[in-house]
Amino acid sequence: MVENNRWGNILAHTILIFGVALVVFPVYVAIIASTHPSGTFLRGTIPLLPGGEAWENYKTVMFEGRSRAGTPPISLMLWNSFVMAMAITIGKLSISLLSAFAIVYFRFPFRLFFFWIIFLTLMLPVEVRIVPTFQVVADLGMLNSFAGLSIPLIASATATFLFRQFFMTIPEEMLEASRVDGAGPFKFFKDILLPLSITNIAALFVIMFIYGWNQYLWPLLITTDPNYYTIVMGIQRMVTGGDSEPLWHLVMATVVLAALPPVLVILFMQRLFVKGLTETEK
Amino acid sequence: MASIKINNLGKVYAGDVRAVEDINLDIADGEFIVLVGPSGCGKSTLLRMIAGLETITEGDLFIGDKRVNGLEPAERDIAMVFQNYALYPHMTVYNNLAYGLKNRGFPKDEIEKRVQETAKMLEIEQFLDRKPRALSGGQRQRVAMGRALVREPAAFLLDEPLSNLDAKLRVQMRLEIKQLQRRLKTTSLYVTHDQLEAMTLGDRLVVLNQGNIEQVGSPIDVYNRPESLFVAEFIGSPSMNLFSQADLDGPTNENAAKHLPEGTDILGLRPDQLLFEAPDTPHIRLDCKVALYEPAGAESHLYLILNSNGQHVTMRVHGEPPVHEGGDISIYAPVSAVHPFNSTSGRRTD
Numbered sequence: 001m002v003e004n005n006r007w008g009n010i011l012a013h014t015i016l017i018f019g020v021a022l023v024v025f026p027v028y029v030a031i032i033a034s035t036h037p038s039g040t041f042l043r044g045t046i047p048l049l050p051g052g053e054a055w056e057n058y059k060t061v062m063f064e065g066r067s068r069a070g071t072p073p074i075s076l077m078l079w080n081s082f083v084m085a086m087a088i089t090i091g092k093l094s095i096s097l098l099s100a101f102a103i104v105y106f107r108f109p110f111r112l113f114f115f116w117i118i119f120l121t122l123m124l125p126v127e128v129r130i131v132p133t134f135q136v137v138a139d140l141g142m143l144n145s146f147a148g149l150s151i152p153l154i155a156s157a158t159a160t161f162l163f164r165q166f167f168m169t170i171p172e173e174m175l176e177a178s179r180v181d182g183a184g185p186f187k188f189f190k191d192i193l194l195p196l197s198i199t200n201i202a203a204l205f206v207i208m209f210i211y212g213w214n215q216y217l218w219p220l221l222i223t224t225d226p227n228y229y230t231i232v233m234g235i236q237r238m239v240t241g242g243d244s245e246p247l248w249h250l251v252m253a254t255v256v257l258a259a260l261p262p263v264l265v266i267l268f269m270q271r272l273f274v275k276g277l278t279e280t281e282k
Numbered sequence: 283m284a285s286i287k288i289n290n291l292g293k294v295y296a297g298d299v300r301a302v303e304d305i306n307l308d309i310a311d312g313e314f315i316v317l318v319g320p321s322g323c324g325k326s327t328l329l330r331m332i333a334g335l336e337t338i339t340e341g342d343l344f345i346g347d348k349r350v351n352g353l354e355p356a357e358r359d360i361a362m363v364f365q366n367y368a369l370y371p372h373m374t375v376y377n378n379l380a381y382g383l384k385n386r387g388f389p390k391d392e393i394e395k396r397v398q399e400t401a402k403m404l405e406i407e408q409f410l411d412r413k414p415r416a417l418s419g420g421q422r423q424r425v426a427m428g429r430a431l432v433r434e435p436a437a438f439l440l441d442e443p444l445s446n447l448d449a450k451l452r453v454q455m456r457l458e459i460k461q462l463q464r465r466l467k468t469t470s471l472y473v474t475h476d477q478l479e480a481m482t483l484g485d486r487l488v489v490l491n492q493g494n495i496e497q498v499g500s501p502i503d504v505y506n507r508p509e510s511l512f513v514a515e516f517i518g519s520p521s522m523n524l525f526s527q528a529d530l531d532g533p534t535n536e537n538a539a540k541h542l543p544e545g546t547d548i549l550g551l552r553p554d555q556l557l558f559e560a561p562d563t564p565h566i567r568l569d570c571k572v573a574l575y576e577p578a579g580a581e582s583h584l585y586l587i588l589n590s591n592g593q594h595v596t597m598r599v600h601g602e603p604p605v606h607e608g609g610d611i612s613i614y615a616p617v618s619a620v621h622p623f624n625s626t627s628g629r630r631t632d
């Protein structure tokens with residue numbers, strides 16, 4: 001802003017700081033709570049300073065669990081969530097890259113029709129088609145399996161649509177130059193289109209991973225075998241599942257661990273973002 | 283290297299858009315052909331059909347002795363330079379040059395050798411590790427040329443390769459392209475709508491109009507003897523003055539008309555063929571008003587208005603002309619200098 005309005009600045013900063021606090025405070029509370037022994041919570045107060053039981057608590061939730069409190073060790077759940085999120089992410093990206101490639105660069109009959117069909121699925125997220133999808137997955141014998149967890153979530157119109165829009169901004173001469181240079185369709189895809197899309201891929205990777213990681217309803221429906229429970233389901237079970245009062249310190253430790261992988265994915269992918277952003281053509 | 287033979291080539295785009303019609307042209311091995319014509323006349327379409335980027339809907343195309351109608355661009359052994367260069371933005375200059383060779387399965391050391399040679403020839407060695415975005419327009423242009431040269435193809439196809447450069451650089455690159463072509467003797471087709479490029483670059487000029495060839499010939503022949511009204515107006519800058527026979531009256535002009543070929547009703551005179559003094563031979567006389575004098579260094583342009591019909595006449599003069607703006611003047615041209623045309627056929631009558 002050009003104008004140097006003192007009171008305006010103060011107001012703006014106050015609002016921003018309030019907003020940040022609103023977002024950060026619960027996270028802070030979760031982290032702090034996960035470092036206290038169980039007794040702290042019985043008094044009904046929430047501590048605001050770190051306790052000394054962090055190591056103990058995290059070890060417990062990761063590897064031992066408290067089965068009486070509906071709290072199995074969560075390392076397996078973390079792994080399940082990770083596999084599901086990765087399968088969804090990679091599946092979605094591959095399928096949408098390929099279908100966008102086909103739609104933009106190949107002239108096949110009913111091309112537009114197929115594009116609109118794909119586009120229409122935007123209106124049908126899992127939650128809407130959950131009953132028939134469940135039936136299909138059950139009939140295919142995919143309940144309690146990673147395939148059942150991920151495949152129904154893979155078909156993605158959003159990503160196809162975004163890649164299509166991006167591919168259409170790449171000048172046609174790029175394709176022609178590569179044809180003259182002797183690159184067939186797949187070489188063009190691999191050597192030119194993919195490297196040019198890297199920023200978009202990184203961005204979508206983050207979005208898809210978080211989407212997959214946060215899936216709740218679908219895993220809840222199709223898994224009955226604890227070996228396939230995901231972490232988000234796990235948290236829910238911890239809070240509602242046990243015979244006794246939830247063990248809040250352990251719940252909080254679980255929450256913190258569950259929030260970690262998406263953060264790591266963002267940190268890792270951010271490098272690609274920046275790399276991609278600085279390397280594409282002006 | 284190869285000759286190119288174009289037989290009855292035509293292109294109809296989807297939706298019945300006719301872009302190119304019945305083109306016949308034999309291009310000798312090593313020849314430099316310039317395709318010129320107004321916007322939308324089908325220059326790019328013709329070039330892209332030869333490149334294999336556009337399907338050929340009518341006729342045959344031979345490169346060397348081989349009919350290449352159905353072949354992919356890569357199989358035709360041609361290289362193309364695009365107007366916007368179309369460099370691969372994520373690859374270094376080195377990889378931009380090497381990509382075509384890699385795809386053709388050249389061994390690594392051969393690729394290295396060729397890329398270095400080409401880079402040296404075009405003076406882009408110091409940029410080999412850079413990405414295209416870190417280059418100036420002129421340097422990018424060189425890389426685009428390099429990508430074509432490095433493959434040592436049978437033919438170069440260039441579609442307005444210099445139109446994105448500033449005027450000075452354009453002149454320099456024009457000279458370099460000409461020298462390169464002389465040295466490499468690779469058959470080349472060059473599309474432009476720049477008069478100077480058209481006149482200076484090619485061994486032969488092909489003037490296109492609405493998908494048809496109007497005239498083929500050496501640039502100087504086309505300039506000296508335009509075969510049609512279209513070519514007469516299109517080639518040369520400032521363009522040729524065209525006078526309708528009906529607007530030239532007076533005894534001098536009536537006498538001159540007797541010496542013109544039969545059927546002539548349009549008389550063409552280049553701006554530098556007009557004189558202040560009447561010649562001894564039969565001649566044309568034009569009574570004009572001086573509209574504007576435009577000095578431009580060595581030669582200047584005089585813009586006149588013909589009294590009989592108010593049409594504009596351009597005259598090229600050397601030094602200060604004996605006129606003042608707004609004054610009356612008579613200018614002359616010998617009948618022998620006149621380009622005679624027939625307006626119905628649009629063709630030359632002599």
Ligand SMILES: Nc1ncnc2c1ncn2[C@@H]1O[C@H](COP(=O)(O)OP(=O)(O)OP(=O)(O)O)[C@@H](O)[C@H]1O
Nearest residue numbers: 295296299301320321322323324325326327328475
């Ligand atoms: N893909 C296409 N579909 C339909 N018509 C086309 C297509 N491409 C070109 N045309 C038409 O064909 C004609 C010739 O186009 P072309 O691009 O060859 O012109 P050009 O001589 O290269 O013009 P410019 O000097 O402006 O580049 C034009 O009338 C154009 O509208």
Ligand SMILES: [Mg+2]
Nearest residue numbers: 325326327441
């Ligand atoms: Mg063109």
